[in-house]
Each structure stands twice: as C-alpha cells, then as structure tokens.
Amino acid sequence: MDLGIEGRIALVSGADSGMGKQSARELLQAGVRVAITDVADGTLDEALQELTPLGEVMAVAGDVTDANDVERIWATVRSRLGDPDIYVNAAGVTGATGDFLDVDDAGWLRTLDINLMGAVRMCRQAIPAMRAKGWGRIVLFASEDAVQPYTDELPYCASKAGVLSLAKGLSKQYGKDNVMINTVSPAFIHTPMTDAMMHKRAKEKGVSFDEAVRSFLDEERPGMVLKRRGRPEEVAAAVLLLCSERASFINGANIRVDSGSVFTLAG
Structure with missing residues (x-):
C-alpha cells in the first residue's frame, strides 16, 4: 500500500526504545526521513545505530520538560532535515504510583510535566510550519488509562486524559489547515x-x-x-496509518490498540 509519505520529514520523541522506536522504524520503511529524540542516557545512540540501515535518520538528545531543550531539538532537526511534516509524541513515563493519599505534589507535577506538558511544548514547535505548508500529521500517545483510570496510577491516568483532550482541541483548531491531529491508546505493550x-x-x-x-x-x-x-509493532502500525496520506479524513480520533482492555464504548 502506498502511504503517500515517501520523502516526508518526521520527528519522533521517546524514540530510544519501545513504541517510539518502532514507530520511527515503520516511518523509515515507508520512505520518510526521520529524526529521533529522547533523553541522553545512552540508549538513544543504540537506537540510532539500529535504525540507520533503514534510511535517512538522525538523533538529537533532549528533555521535553526543558523549554530550551525543546527549542534546540527542533532547531537542530530543521537545520539538518528541514521542518518536520510529521510529529509523533511517544515520550512518556509511568510516573508516580501508589495510593492517592501517598502521592505528593512533586510526583504529580513530574508526571504531568513529561506526559502532558511535554506534548504541549513539542506541538507548539510542530504546528506553525505544518500550517504554513498546508500538510501535517501529529500523533500523540495516550493510553487506555485515559478513559479507564486505575487507582494506583492516577497521575499517569490524568496526564493521558489530558493528552486526549489536548489532541481533540488541537484537531479542531488546526484541522482546517490540513494538519491532522490524532491519538493512539495502547494497553500493556511489551x-x-x-x-x-x-x-x-x-x-x-x-x-x-x-x-x-x-x-x-x-x-x-x-x-x-x-x-x-501487545507488541510495539502492533501499535506502530496504527501510528503509521495516522501519519500517512491515507489518514487525510481522520482528525481528532483516538485509536485503541488494547486487546479490548477498555470495557465501554465511550472515550
């Protein structure tokens, strides 16, 4: 199937392992030029070495909780590849867990800062050039937890519910510019x-x-x-669809990749 994105430019955050790395892999195999980013802990270089044989790929280390780092990530990608047409936000953490009464403000704020505000900061950088070009795809990683919260990981659940709301709001604001903004919601992936x-x-x-x-x-x-x-490639398949020209009429949607984990129709 021709996905219509060969030669496009993508940036994938949280791409040193797991679903982010697999999403980068799928995009490279579709002929996309890809930049990957994650914190500088050694595994980003390993991911770059693994992905390099698949196509044109670069890596830039950075922290989505640091506004200066976010600006530097995007400036580096623009200088080497150009303005990304595609942004995949896979950066995230489980964060603070435990009984609600035992989780302090710092635990809540750290989880929200990475999972929700990280997406906010990165989307601020992504959207202007996509609007100017009249074509863009943004995929934010949410979770089954966003609509089916679990009592021992409420900061994570709340952050992912925020991601769903963020994506829906952005889709209404920028869909008219042909910038399609959607989410994927995995559940218990390997x-x-x-x-x-x-x-x-x-x-x-x-x-x-x-x-x-x-x-x-x-x-x-x-x-x-x-x-x-679940397997990372099962999630990345949904990401790749949403990044493609085939998703030209999918906007503000959430695709669950969860083996039926969410019990309800709503959400």
Missing part, C-alpha cells in the same frame, strides 16, 4: 516500561516474571481478551 513494572510485581509477589505477567492480565486487565502483552 516495552522496557512494562518490563520494569513486571519485574517489580514479580519481586513483590515472589513469583516468576512470566507469572507476574499472567497474574497482572487476569487481575488488573481482564478486558484484554488476547491474554498477552
């Missing part, structure tokens, strides 16, 4: 983030890693009827 969650669960319960995964699915995610973690 990534370093969920690996860490399951290692912690296995230790707390005194069980194997695989049993921790099985019990989590049974006890915490009963709606996931496939009874397994």
Whole structure:
C-alpha cells in the first residue's frame, strides 16, 4: 500500500526504545526521513545505530520538560532535515504510583510535566510550519488509562486524559489547515516500561516474571481478551496509518490498540 509519505520529514520523541522506536522504524520503511529524540542516557545512540540501515535518520538528545531543550531539538532537526511534516509524541513515563493519599505534589507535577506538558511544548514547535505548508500529521500517545483510570496510577491516568483532550482541541483548531491531529491508546505493550513494572510485581509477589505477567492480565486487565502483552509493532502500525496520506479524513480520533482492555464504548 502506498502511504503517500515517501520523502516526508518526521520527528519522533521517546524514540530510544519501545513504541517510539518502532514507530520511527515503520516511518523509515515507508520512505520518510526521520529524526529521533529522547533523553541522553545512552540508549538513544543504540537506537540510532539500529535504525540507520533503514534510511535517512538522525538523533538529537533532549528533555521535553526543558523549554530550551525543546527549542534546540527542533532547531537542530530543521537545520539538518528541514521542518518536520510529521510529529509523533511517544515520550512518556509511568510516573508516580501508589495510593492517592501517598502521592505528593512533586510526583504529580513530574508526571504531568513529561506526559502532558511535554506534548504541549513539542506541538507548539510542530504546528506553525505544518500550517504554513498546508500538510501535517501529529500523533500523540495516550493510553487506555485515559478513559479507564486505575487507582494506583492516577497521575499517569490524568496526564493521558489530558493528552486526549489536548489532541481533540488541537484537531479542531488546526484541522482546517490540513494538519491532522490524532491519538493512539495502547494497553500493556511489551516495552522496557512494562518490563520494569513486571519485574517489580514479580519481586513483590515472589513469583516468576512470566507469572507476574499472567497474574497482572487476569487481575488488573481482564478486558484484554488476547491474554498477552501487545507488541510495539502492533501499535506502530496504527501510528503509521495516522501519519500517512491515507489518514487525510481522520482528525481528532483516538485509536485503541488494547486487546479490548477498555470495557465501554465511550472515550
């Protein structure tokens, strides 16, 4: 299938691993010129080496919670590739977890700063050039948690609900400029983030890693009827569609990639 984006320019944040890296991979395979960004912790360089054989790709380290870093990321990409036509916001963290009464302001603010305000800062940089060109695609990573909150990770849930609202509002404002803005909502995908969650669960319960995964699915995610973690490429397939010319009439939508985890029709 011709996706109509060969030669386009994309920036993917949170791209050193997991769904962000896989989204960058899919875009490169579609002929897109790709910049990846994440914090400078060593894994970004590894991702760049892995992706380089697939096409034209560059990496720039930066922190989406730092406004100066955000400006520098975009300036660097513009100077080397040009203004991105596509922006994928995969930067995010689980953040502060635990009983609501035990999570302090710092935990809330850090989670919101990365997951929600990071998207705000990056979209501010992305949208003007897309409007000027009359073509753009923005995909923000939300989560099943945005519409089906879990009591032990409310800062994350609230931040992702904010991402859904942000994307919907932006889609109404800039869709008329042919800038299509949508979200994807994964659930329990096989990534370093969920690996860490399951290692912690296995230790707390005194069980194997695989049993921790099985019990989590049974006890915490009963709606996931496939009874397994999702694969990053299953999420990236939805991202790629939303980034493509094929998505020219999809705006303000949320695609769930969650094995049926969300029980309701709404949201």
